[in-house]
Amino acid sequence: MKLFIPDVAYIDPRSEKYPLGKTIVENLQRLNVPIINSKKVQIEGKSPGENYAKAKRTIYITVNGEKKLKSCKPSANYQFALSSSCPGSCEYCYLQTTQGEKPFMKIFVNIEDILNVIQQHIEDNSPNVTEFECGSITDPIALEHLTGSLKRCIEFFSNSKNGRLRVITKFDNVDSFLDINHNKHTKFRFSINTPYVIDKFEHNTSSFQERVEAARKISEAGYPLGFIIAPIMLYDNWKNDYKTLMATLKSEISNYKDTISFELIQHRFTATAKDLILTRFPNTKLDLNEENRQLKWGPYGKFKYVYPKEKSLEIKNYITELINDSFSNSIIEYFT
Numbered sequence: 240m241k242l243f244i245p246d247v248a249y250i251d252p253r254s255e256k257y258p259l260g261k262t263i264v265e266n267l268q269r270l271n272v273p274i275i276n277s278k279k280v281q282i283e284g285k286s287p288g289e290n291y292a293k294a295k296r297t298i299y300i301t302v303n304g305e306k307k308l309k310s311c312k313p314s315a316n317y318q319f320a321l322s323s324s325c326p327g328s329c330e331y332c333y334l335q336t337t338q339g340e341k342p343f344m345k346i347f348v349n350i351e352d353i354l355n356v357i358q359q360h361i362e363d364n365s366p367n368v369t370e371f372e373c374g375s376i377t378d379p380i381a382l383e384h385l386t387g388s389l390k391r392c393i394e395f396f397s398n399s400k401n402g403r404l405r406v407i408t409k410f411d412n413v414d415s416f417l418d419i420n421h422n423k424h425t426k427f428r429f430s431i432n433t434p435y436v437i438d439k440f441e442h443n444t445s446s447f448q449e450r451v452e453a454a455r456k457i458s459e460a461g462y463p464l465g466f467i468i469a470p471i472m473l474y475d476n477w478k479n480d481y482k483t484l485m486a487t488l489k490s491e492i493s494n495y496k497d498t499i500s501f502e503l504i505q506h507r508f509t510a511t512a513k514d515l516i517l518t519r520f521p522n523t524k525l526d527l528n529e530e531n532r533q534l535k536w537g538p539y540g541k542f543k544y545v546y547p548k549e550k551s552l553e554i555k556n557y558i559t560e561l562i563n564d565s566f567s568n569s570i571i572e573y574f575t
């Protein structure tokens with residue numbers, strides 16, 4: 240897809256002393272992006288919807304002072320961030336409720352500090368292998384053309400005896416990762432869905448075909464590979480569409496012999512998320528009708544609305560069968 244170019248970039252004066260800060264500024268200048276030196280990002284829209292839209296076109300170049308990484312169970316031991324938020328506007332995004340009214344993107348330039356913190360966590364857990372997730376509060380590929388940070392991380396983990404990296408993305412900008420020595424220490428997981436869901440709800444992200452193509456390239460480059468099918472939605476023709484999705488994956492990734500993991504997540508929402516989604520996307524076609532759902536207690540101390548038990552079981556069994564029929568080398572890590 241066309242690479243994201245922000246409308247405006249703010250630069251925290253602290254980031255100027257880092258080499259990556261300088262590189263990003265040069266990249267932005269080449270793209271004619273207006274750059275403002277400031278400790279604060281100014282976004283003054285006339286409505287919450289406008290604030291959201293403007294924020295998704297704004298980046299803030301700054302530093303990450305995190306010394307103690309958060310746990311990231313069950314997918315990894317810890318999470319770290321090269322950036323926060325992303326240029327995508329997925330209507331159901333679980334970050335809607337955690338990144339405030341103006342979810343502008345932060346890009347962290349002190350990459351070597353971040354890697355030092357990671358190294359410390361690896362050593363503290365030695366001789367065990369320690370896994371790190373870098374996509375918990377961002378899409379780690381969406382801003383890579385401006386930063387090159389993920390490539391640096393893949394190279395770091397390639398040389399790490401006990402550190403492993405997990406990447407999750409809805410973007411297809413993977414070419415810079417194909418020729419580097421990754422040592423199979425980085426696993427790519429592509430968030431995938433039917434073209435109907437992607438086109439209707441995942442605005443400003445790569446299309447279905449683009450993601451499949453990116454997954455094929457990554458598989459041919461020998462990286463560990465997985466797919467997250469999420470959020471799985473029920474709509475007219477959902478069974479046919481997920482069947483076609485799996486048939487396409489099967490034909491595109493047929494030469495990959497290593498294990499392919501699948502993570503399956505049904506669509507869910509909280510009451511807070513529903514309010515926010517309706518403010519930002521008043522014409523949304525998302526099914527947010529509580530009457531069609533059942534309540535489930537979530538790990539973050541909130542009730543969420545999921546499909547009723549029999550529907551949920553139908554989804555689980557159907558998608559599991561599709562995966563098992565398509566890939567003898569698949570493993571389903573979880574359905575939730």
Ligand code: SF4
Binds near residue numbers: 325326332334409444
């Ligand atoms: S790409 Fe991921 S992080 Fe970005 S809006 Fe979509 S779901 Fe959220």
